[in-house]
Amino acid sequence: MLPETSKKETTAEESTRIYKIGAVARKLGIAVGTVRLYEARGLILVQRTSTKQRYYDDSDIQRLACIQKLIKRHGLNIEGICRLAALLPCWNIHECPDDLVKQCRAIRWSNKPCWATRSGGCKNFDTQTCRSCSVYTAMSAASLKKSFTPV
Secondary structure (H helix, E strand, O other), X not given: OXXXXXXXXXXXXXXXXXXXXXXXXXXXXXXXXXXXXXXXXXXXXXXXXXXXXXXXXXXXXXXXXXXXXXXXXXXXXXXXXXXXXXXXXHHHHOOOOHXXXXXXXXXXXXXXXXXXXXXOOOOOOOHHHHHHOHHHHOOOHHHHHHHHOOO
């Protein structure tokens, strides 16, 4: 069982803080159910322990804060955020071959981001791979701030 917050060693030089869902919800001022809703809608990929308990790191908190900002400051709803994330052209970023692009559900289901289409065209679908993928991480506070900053 994880404590409210703890440190998980990743290398000798760095460590990552991990949080339980209740601590994340309190930190962001949202309900636990809201965090679960974002997960269910594919806006965040949650890490789990061997006992299936959710845990989050600082990048997850930043992502959740970004989602909250899109809702509160920019007036988007969850469906709008899903569709916005679905517009990220993962097949171009990863230079997928044409035969794989034709099979890709992320292209056919334009209302879901690629990481939320679990049986998509990607042969090696893996939550950890998607969590570190440049397409998934593109939806961060910094990149979205650039997208919504007036010219």
